[in-house]
Structure formats: structure tokens, C-alpha cells
Amino acid sequence: MGRAIVHMDLDTFFVSCERLGNSKLEGIPLIIGGGDRGVVASCSYEARTFGVRSAMPIKMALRLCPQAKVMKGDMELYSKLSHEVTEVIQVNAPIVEKASIDEFYLDITGMDKFYGSYKWTDELAHSVTRETGLPISFALSVNKTVSKIATGEGKPLGNLEIPENKVKQFLNPLSIQKIPMVGDVTFQLLSRIGIRTIQTLSEMPAEVLQRMIGKNGIDIWKKANGIDNNPVEPYTERKxxxxxxxxxxxxxxxxxxxxxxxxxxxxxxxxxxxxxxxxxxxxxxxxxxxxxxxxxxxxxxxxxxxxxxxxxxxxxxxxxxxxxxxxxxxxxxxxxxxxxxxxxxxxxxxxxxxxxxxxxxxxxxxxxxxxxxxxxxxxxxxxxxxxxxxxx
The missing domain is CATH 3.30.1490.100 (DNA polymerase, Y-family, little finger domain)
Incomplete structure (x- = not known):
């Protein structure tokens, strides 16, 4: 029996939290960050169309999108709403890992015996939005890496299912930057030798990749080939x-x-x-x-x-x-x-x-x-x- 791993990600989480309490923020370019010398913590899709991205200096973001509204943000509010979402998911899902303040992994292997895995996940996503007011995207696949990449490709709210026999077909045309663990330095290094797509990377000998970028080379090669055996680790607040x-x-x-x-x-x-x-x-x-x-x-x-x-x-x-x-x-x-x-x-x-x-x-x-x-x-x-x- 194949694994069924779900990745769920709250869409523009900080922005969505702010809009819950202020409808005037809907539909406008919104940047969450602080100070002229600060960086962007999150931004709305309206701001992203101008090229604004997370971790970008606020000054640069405002040059790209001068009409954007900048808000300092309220981490206490975000933490509270994140906890509410966590409770909704934990009550329903058998195994949940909270990967960050706004994303989760679920292991629902075997759910197809009783209920369609995709249908069950879709209903859970609707429950989250109904009970908290926050939009959430998800993807369902055979492991954590593929489901996480698929969630990003499906946003906003374009929920995807990538069965095992279509994993390579899905991954191959994507940029290597989509792979978790591939940062700017690794991307630049691989780009210089013509490796820019996941397919090209997956066809490269794993040993050569390891010699080029060190101990993470084998892990990145496996991810490029859709291989990820990491388990969903149950989340607990007591750590x-x-x-x-x-x-x-x-x-x-x-x-x-x-x-x-x-x-x-x-x-x-x-x-x-x-x-x-x-x-x-x-x-x-x-x-x-x-x-x-x-x-x-x-x-x-x-x-x-x-x-x-x-x-x-x-x-x-x-x-x-x-x-x-x-x-x-x-x-x-x-x-x-x-x-x-x-x-x-x-x-x-x-x-x-x-x-x-x-x-x-x-x-x-x-x-x-x-x-x-x-x-x-x-x-x-x-x-x-x-x-x-x-x-x-």
C-alpha cells in the first residue's frame, strides 16, 4: 500500500490574519513587515504581482509597489490563530506534524479503505476555513517533499493530488529551486553547469552531486527523483x-x-x-x-x-x-x-x-x-x- 501524505499551508497567513479583523484590507497590496530598514515578513498576492517577496527589504518592496499598505504585524494574533487551526486539524487527522506556524503535514495512509483520501482532505480544508476564517491550500502525494512542492505549485487554493505514477511527470519540468534544501548558493552553483530543472538534476549521478555540494547532495538527488522516506512526526506542544x-x-x-x-x-x-x-x-x-x-x-x-x-x-x-x-x-x-x-x-x-x-x-x-x-x-x-x- 502506498503512502498518502498531505501538506497543508495557510495562504499568505499573516495577511489573512490581518484581513480577518479589517475588511478594508481585502483586495489591496498589503505588506507585513516593520520599519524602513526592515524586511518583508509576508505580502498579499496583490503585492506579489509587482514582484514583492518575503525577506525582501521594505524599501525595495515599496519601490516595486509604492501603493502598498505596510503593517507592522501582530505575532500574538498570528500565534493564537495558528493554535486554532492546529486544533481543528488535530481533532480530525490521525497523524499531524506542525512544520511551522502556518504549515502542516498529515499522514492519512489507509484512508482510501474507508473514504477517498483527496475528498477527506478537501473537507478538512473547508472545515479549517469555516471554523477559523483562514484560507488554506493543500496537496496530496506519496511523501512530504512531493506534497510540499505540489502545494506551492497549486496556490492559491489550487489543491493538487499527485499519485505515485505521476510524480516524475510532475517534478521534471520544475526549477530546481522548488526542491526544499536548494537555496540561492546551491542554485547558482548548479545553474553554472546547466542544471536548472529537476529532471536534469535527477539524471545526474548522485555521487557527482555529493562531491559538488557536500553531504546534502544525496538528499537533494533523492528529492529530485521523488524519493523521501521521512515520516510525519506527530506534533506536540510539550517539546x-x-x-x-x-x-x-x-x-x-x-x-x-x-x-x-x-x-x-x-x-x-x-x-x-x-x-x-x-x-x-x-x-x-x-x-x-x-x-x-x-x-x-x-x-x-x-x-x-x-x-x-x-x-x-x-x-x-x-x-x-x-x-x-x-x-x-x-x-x-x-x-x-x-x-x-x-x-x-x-x-x-x-x-x-x-x-x-x-x-x-x-x-x-x-x-x-x-x-x-x-x-x-x-x-x-x-x-x-x-x-x-x-x-x-
């Missing part, structure tokens, strides 16, 4: 990552404590981005010299940015550390995780900030976490097993 630091000597040095916190946040945030997670809950923990332990937490808009998380951690620490006794341990936990790659707050930060994070992460990935660090957090050095990053 978290955390780290703790036990001091060699109990301390009351605020500057030292905050420096260690900065280093801990930087390490956890790098892990979030590396594994494509976003966190919505920040928890800080302190243990006094007499072993009294206290914690405090706060909700945040989904993020994986060091500077955003550091501000929240510092605020929590100031509120929590009131007794002015010596501390023996401090810890941080990020929970309420969802899959996502929004590496910075696109509503407030700049193109330069986005480029800085990408450059730092590349250096850390290649040379190790300690290759580049903020001066403020350089004093953080793991000194016991409890400081090893933990996944729950």
Missing part, C-alpha cells in the same frame, strides 16, 4: 530545550550572572535555528545557596532570535532574583516549540540583522559554537553534564 549552569562557587555578582545568561541564550537560540524550531515560552530557573529553587516564565511571539530571547530572559531574571542571596545555579528552558525558520523578528529588525544571524550561524555550524560569540556572553563555558543541551 522543549534547556540548559543549566552550576557555579564553582556560589555568587551574587549580577554582571557575571547576566553574562552567563547571555551565553546560555545564545547557545540555545543557535540550536533552535539549527534544528528549525521556534519557541513561544521562556522559563528561567535559579537555585540559591540554601538550595531553594524558583522559576518564572513568560509567553513570547514565536522566535529563535538571540537578542529577542535575551531581553525576555533578563527581564525574567530581574523579576525573579529578589532575595539577593548567593546563587549556586541558573537555568533556561525554551518550550512551546513549533517547527519554523523565522530566524529573527522580521517586524522590528533589519536586513542587516538577518544577514548577521545567517553569517554567524554558518560560522558556528562550520567551526563550532565557540567560533563566534557575543562578548557579553563569552564567559559562559559549560562545566558539568547538566549544561549539555537537553531535548524533551
Amino acid at each position: 522543549s530545550i534547556s540548559t543549566e549552569h552550576t557555579f564553582d562557587q556560589d555568587t551574587i555578582d549580577i554582571q557575571k550572572l547576566k553574562s552567563v545568561l547571555v551565553g546560555m541564550v545564545e547557545k540555545l537560540a543557535f540550536q533552535l535555528r539549527s534544528e528549525e524550531w521556534l519557541t513561544s515560552t521562556v522559563v528561567i530557573k535559579i537555585r540559591y545557596a540554601n538550595f531553594d529553587t524558583e522559576t518564572k516564565q513568560c509567553k513570547v511571539a514565536y522566535t529563535s532570535a538571540d537578542h529577542t530571547l535575551t531581553k525576555n530572559v533578563n527581564d525574567l531574571f530581574d523579576k525573579l532574583y529578589q532575595r539577593r542571596m548567593r546563587l549556586r545555579l541558573i537555568g533556561i528552558r525554551f518550550s512551546g516549540l513549533v517547527r519554523g525558520t523565522y530566524q529573527i523578528n522580521m517586524f522590528e529588525d533589519t536586513e542587516e540583522m538577518l544577514s548577521l544571524y545567517q553569517a554567524m550561524d554558518k560560522m558556528k555550524s562550520r567551526y563550532g559554537f565557540d567560533a563566534v560569540m557575543r562578548c557579553a556572553g563569552a564567559t559562559f563555558k559549560p562545566n558539568n553534564k547538566s549544561e549539555i543541551l537537553k531535548r524533551k
Whole structure:
């Protein structure tokens, strides 16, 4: 029996959320982003016809579409509506993976025994729109890669079904940029040797591709051939990552404590981005010299940015550390995780900030976490097993 994997994607999610509460925004070019030096987080189809795209500098977007309305965006609203959509899907689907704030994978293998898989998925999509007011696109195919590509090709609301015997026929004429994992650098490299379509890439020897672009070469070759055995991983809100630091000597040095916190946040945030997670809950923990332990937490808009998380951690620490006794341990936990790659707050930060994070992460990935660090957090050095990053 073949697999039946669905990819569901909320159409122009941030834009659709804003339009729910303001009908005057319907039908106009709309850009969600922040500041003259910020970048586009999302844009309406009306703006896309002018060439506006996500991650584009706001200034460039307004040069292309000067009549567009720019809104800062409300991540609290988007998180709330994303949770509502998640509940509708989870109640109905047997296995659900939340890939990001606005997209989902469903494994409905075997559904054809009782009900047409495409018909069932179409009815679920209508249920999402009916109960939340948000439009959603989907594609049904044999694996996650093909269904994700098909969703993009079918938008808006052109829901596709790609059976196993038509996978190659569907993929072959498409640009290699449609393959997940093929970024601008890989695209430029392959284009220079004439590889621009998925068919050409699929016919290339896998070993040659691996020598050209490294360890991801085999995975990209498999995706070009419609091969993807990755399972749909059931989604749960209970996943978290955390780290703790036990001091060699109990301390009351605020500057030292905050420096260690900065280093801990930087390490956890790098892990979030590396594994494509976003966190919505920040928890800080302190243990006094007499072993009294206290914690405090706060909700945040989904993020994986060091500077955003550091501000929240510092605020929590100031509120929590009131007794002015010596501390023996401090810890941080990020929970309420969802899959996502929004590496910075696109509503407030700049193109330069986005480029800085990408450059730092590349250096850390290649040379190790300690290759580049903020001066403020350089004093953080793991000194016991409890400081090893933990996944729950």
C-alpha cells in the first residue's frame, strides 16, 4: 500500500490574519513587515504581482509597489490563530506534524479503505476555513517533499493530488529551486553547469552531486527523483530545550550572572535555528545557596532570535532574583516549540540583522559554537553534564 501524505499551508497567513479583523484590507497590496530598514515578513498576492517577496527589504518592496499598505504585524494574533487551526486539524487527522506556524503535514495512509483520501482532505480544508476564517491550500502525494512542492505549485487554493505514477511527470519540468534544501548558493552553483530543472538534476549521478555540494547532495538527488522516506512526526506542544549552569562557587555578582545568561541564550537560540524550531515560552530557573529553587516564565511571539530571547530572559531574571542571596545555579528552558525558520523578528529588525544571524550561524555550524560569540556572553563555558543541551 502506498503512502498518502498531505501538506497543508495557510495562504499568505499573516495577511489573512490581518484581513480577518479589517475588511478594508481585502483586495489591496498589503505588506507585513516593520520599519524602513526592515524586511518583508509576508505580502498579499496583490503585492506579489509587482514582484514583492518575503525577506525582501521594505524599501525595495515599496519601490516595486509604492501603493502598498505596510503593517507592522501582530505575532500574538498570528500565534493564537495558528493554535486554532492546529486544533481543528488535530481533532480530525490521525497523524499531524506542525512544520511551522502556518504549515502542516498529515499522514492519512489507509484512508482510501474507508473514504477517498483527496475528498477527506478537501473537507478538512473547508472545515479549517469555516471554523477559523483562514484560507488554506493543500496537496496530496506519496511523501512530504512531493506534497510540499505540489502545494506551492497549486496556490492559491489550487489543491493538487499527485499519485505515485505521476510524480516524475510532475517534478521534471520544475526549477530546481522548488526542491526544499536548494537555496540561492546551491542554485547558482548548479545553474553554472546547466542544471536548472529537476529532471536534469535527477539524471545526474548522485555521487557527482555529493562531491559538488557536500553531504546534502544525496538528499537533494533523492528529492529530485521523488524519493523521501521521512515520516510525519506527530506534533506536540510539550517539546522543549534547556540548559543549566552550576557555579564553582556560589555568587551574587549580577554582571557575571547576566553574562552567563547571555551565553546560555545564545547557545540555545543557535540550536533552535539549527534544528528549525521556534519557541513561544521562556522559563528561567535559579537555585540559591540554601538550595531553594524558583522559576518564572513568560509567553513570547514565536522566535529563535538571540537578542529577542535575551531581553525576555533578563527581564525574567530581574523579576525573579529578589532575595539577593548567593546563587549556586541558573537555568533556561525554551518550550512551546513549533517547527519554523523565522530566524529573527522580521517586524522590528533589519536586513542587516538577518544577514548577521545567517553569517554567524554558518560560522558556528562550520567551526563550532565557540567560533563566534557575543562578548557579553563569552564567559559562559559549560562545566558539568547538566549544561549539555537537553531535548524533551
